[in-house]
Structures are given as structure tokens and as C-alpha cells.
Amino acid sequence: MKPEILLSRIRIVLCRPSHPGNIGAAARAMKTMGLSRLSLVNPKQFPDAEADARATGAVDLLQQAEIHATLQDALADTIFVIGLSARQRDLGPEIGEPRPMVARLLAAAAEGEVALVFGNETVGLSNDELQQCHAAVSIPTNPDFSSLNLGSAVQVLSYELRMAAFLESPPVSDTVVTPFVSPSATHNEVEGFYAHLEAVMTAAGFYNPAQPGRLMPKLRRLFGRIRLERDEVNILRGILAATQQPTGHGTRNS
Amino acid sequence: MKPEILLSRIRIVLCRPSHPGNIGAAARAMKTMGLSRLSLVNPKQFPDAEADARATGAVDLLQQAEIHATLQDALADTIFVIGLSARQRDLGPEIGEPRPMVARLLAAAAEGEVALVFGNETVGLSNDELQQCHAAVSIPTNPDFSSLNLGSAVQVLSYELRMAAFLESPPVSDTVVTPFVSPSATHNEVEGFYAHLEAVMTAAGFYNPAQPGRLMPKLRRLFGRIRLERDEVNILRGILAATQQPTGHGTRNS
Numbered sequence: 001m002k003p004e005i006l007l008s009r010i011r012i013v014l015c016r017p018s019h020p021g022n023i024g025a026a027a028r029a030m031k032t033m034g035l036s037r038l039s040l041v042n043p044k045q046f047p048d049a050e051a052d053a054r055a056t057g058a059v060d061l062l063q064q065a066e067i068h069a070t071l072q073d074a075l076a077d078t079i080f081v082i083g084l085s086a087r088q089r090d091l092g093p094e095i096g097e098p099r100p101m102v103a104r105l106l107a108a109a110a111e112g113e114v115a116l117v118f119g120n121e122t123v124g125l126s127n128d129e130l131q132q133c134h135a136a137v138s139i140p141t142n143p144d145f146s147s148l149n150l151g152s153a154v155q156v157l158s159y160e161l162r163m164a165a166f167l168e169s170p171p172v173s174d175t176v177v178t179p180f181v182s183p184s185a186t187h188n189e190v191e192g193f194y195a196h197l198e199a200v201m202t203a204a205g206f207y208n209p210a211q212p213g214r215l216m217p218k219l220r221r222l223f224g225r226i227r228l229e230r231d232e233v234n235i236l237r238g239i240l241a242a243t244q245q246p247t248g249h250g251t252r253n254s
Numbered sequence: 255m256k257p258e259i260l261l262s263r264i265r266i267v268l269c270r271p272s273h274p275g276n277i278g279a280a281a282r283a284m285k286t287m288g289l290s291r292l293s294l295v296n297p298k299q300f301p302d303a304e305a306d307a308r309a310t311g312a313v314d315l316l317q318q319a320e321i322h323a324t325l326q327d328a329l330a331d332t333i334f335v336i337g338l339s340a341r342q343r344d345l346g347p348e349i350g351e352p353r354p355m356v357a358r359l360l361a362a363a364a365e366g367e368v369a370l371v372f373g374n375e376t377v378g379l380s381n382d383e384l385q386q387c388h389a390a391v392s393i394p395t396n397p398d399f400s401s402l403n404l405g406s407a408v409q410v411l412s413y414e415l416r417m418a419a420f421l422e423s424p425p426v427s428d429t430v431v432t433p434f435v436s437p438s439a440t441h442n443e444v445e446g447f448y449a450h451l452e453a454v455m456t457a458a459g460f461y462n463p464a465q466p467g468r469l470m471p472k473l474r475r476l477f478g479r480i481r482l483e484r485d486e487v488n489i490l491r492g493i494l495a496a497t498q499q500p501t502g503h504g505t506r507n508s
Binding site for chain 1: 279282283285286287288310311312393394395396399400401402403405406409410413416417420437438439440441442445451454455458459460468469471472473474475476478479480481482485486489490492493496497499
């Protein structure tokens, strides 16, 4: 797919930006790198003369910018979303450096609409916002002064997107180490989950072991794409167990 | 040699900057990436309140900035110099992309003082100035809009310098291509699954929306790692729907 088309499928989403100047700087940064689609979630002040001034020749991106009330609206038709975050959050998505993450975003753009999401200048993305992202990207900075300007963050990642999109042989990722918060489940634990799932589906009439078809392979492929953690297997089996109780009395609420 | 020491040997030189705001933005960009030495050649207006405002926490770099009347003075003790240029000049030094040029600058920094030189916002480096450089670097941009802001150019190259200085071993890549058999689910489709899952868990007594705890974030983190396909969302929702039917009559067996 042509690099220009890949870049045209990437929207830059700014969540709750406080300073209109940064919106303009982001638009200019995007346009210099061949990105064109800007979405704003609940901007404090927009449109604004300061935004236009900082955008210089990229005012067209501001005029075409979409404005949404929530991040969910801004992401409605996307298939893959990466959010900027300075650090790994407790229950947030996997975080990685710009190059592997940009490679993932471009790979997804070959299939559909994708987004790169930036938080508010002061507080960044909220945990709720970051949980709407499939992955997170962190720009390496000086640990003693990590105060990257919002427009500069957009510039750096837009630049990385252009570099990767126009690279003849794209760097296929990932050297990202997933920060597991719980130990990985063992093979046996995962098999126990599949057996439990199969029993529940059978009892519910959704699955007939005598005519298995491709249902279990599809589910194995689904869960097999991630390395389930032990805690996650326990949650999934807890849900399954709760649906098996006719009285509807579950046991867990973590 | 330690990356911090390499970076401490790199000076950023701004030739005849017109806008003090850009000087401040350059200082902030440098400091976020661990660079500390700013030299100004014949700035139009400096010191200046606008420079301080845009520098935010990097005012120390402005206070320590060296001011010179000519580029030659600013480069006096350097052993290697790269200048920013949008194009190959007739008699100018060899021009290259950021990554190979940044690698050369760092290699030279292991031996002594080096400089990265930026021209005036409107006209760039003069031919005379560029001829004082050993090499030139061009930041790839959109051919229809190559108007990179001066602060942004400093940001991009400072970022590349940090990335290269701290890279212990070059990025290892493994070519994992996920064989997608169905289109990716959209953001809205995945949200629909979460809502359905939440309803089933609530009915089963496994989840209490009044005391949500960390259950939904954990489940979002789990499924967020997968990048669900549309077909998979349909399967998962089919299972959920089947468990909701008290008689246990499901609808699907694929």
C-alpha cells in the first residue's frame, strides 16, 4: 500500500487540550509529515486565533478538524488505537518505544482506520482514556526533565510515522517486552479454561461436541494471540462459573 | 562512553533566529532529550520574555546560552559539524537523512566537541554557513508542505540523538505476521462486546456495577491485547447471548 494512503488512515486525536496554540502547532507538525486528520476531544478553546497563528500553512487541518465530546466518539470507526503515556499504568495496555509502536500502527492502517491519541498538556491521558487504546507509546526523555510540549510530542511521532511509512522495508516490530502484572498462566491452566468454556457453551446449547466444527479452534486462536496471565484465567473461569449457577449468585468482584 | 557524556559534547547552534519564542522552544526541546548546550549566532532578540515563556523548565539553558557574532566563533573548538538543510546545495557538503547523520555526530562526539547547526526560520542556513559544516542533514517532510518549525526541527534531531546515544544494541526485529482471517473489529464493536459482557456478569452476580472495583479494567486490558476481529466479537457475543437464555437453547455451532 502506498505510504500516502497509510498516512491518510491515521487520525491524531488530542484529548482535552488546554492551549489553542498547541492545537495549531500539532496541525503544523502533522502536515509537515503528511498527516492530515486531526480530531479534538472537548478542547478548552477552539477555534482560536492563536491556533491559526501557530498552524501557519496548516490552517486547513484546523478547518477540517473533527470535534467530539468523548474519546469514544472520536474512535468509533477505528480498528487500532495507540495512546501516548509517560509510564506503564497499572491496568493499562502494553507500553513500548516509538519505533515498534509506529510499526504496529502502520501495519494496522493497512487494514483500516487507526488513531494516535494524546492527552491533556498537564495531566496526560486518564486511565479510562488509555484503556480505550490497544497499546501505549512512550517517547524516551531525559529523566530529569521529561516535560515534552504537546506539539513536540505530535511532531516526534508524526516524524516517526513518516520515516516508517516511507521506509522501503518496514521495520517489523516487536521487541517490546510486555509488562505482565501477574505471572503467565501455564499451559495446563489455559487448557483448564478451554475445557471450562467448552462445558459452559455446551450446557448453553451454543456448542455441540458431537459436531464440533471450527468453534474451539477459533476461540483458541483468539485467546492464543495473547499470553494469558494466571489472574486473567481465574477471572475468566470465575465468569464462566457464575453463569453456571442458576440462582445467579456469583463469588467474585475484584 | 556514557550516553550522557556524548550528549554533553553536542552543542545546538541557532544562526540568526528571528523569533525569541523559537529559541525558548529549542531550549525546551533540547533539555527533554538530555542536551544542554545552546549557542546563538546573532539572534534578533535575546534575552526575551517570550523565549523564557516557551522554554518553561529549560530557562537554565537560555541563561547559560553562548552568544556569538559569527558562526565561525560558535564553532571554534569543534571537531565535527552538521548543518540542517532542506536540499543538497551546489557546493555544499554531503546531505543525508537524520539517522546516519546523527550516528556520525555521535561517533565524532566520542572524540571531542561537535555541533548541530540550524539556520534562520525563513531562509535557513546560507551557503557560506553550510560550507562551514562537514555534512548536512535533511529531515524528510511532506513535499507539499515542508515548513518545519525551527523548534520542531531541533526537537526531531534532539530526539534522534537521544535515541541513538542510548541505543545499546540496534533494534532487533522479528517478523511476526498475524494471519488475520476476518477484518478487525471497530472500536464500537468492541465496546458493544464489553457492554454485553458487563450485562452478563451483572446478571450472574459476578459483577456489581455499584462497586465496580478493577474487574472491567482488567478485562479491557486482557481483550485490548488481542485486537479482536469482527468474527471473534460475534462469537464472543454469541456465547454471552447463549448463557442468557434460561432454557439453554443456543443458536450457533460454527
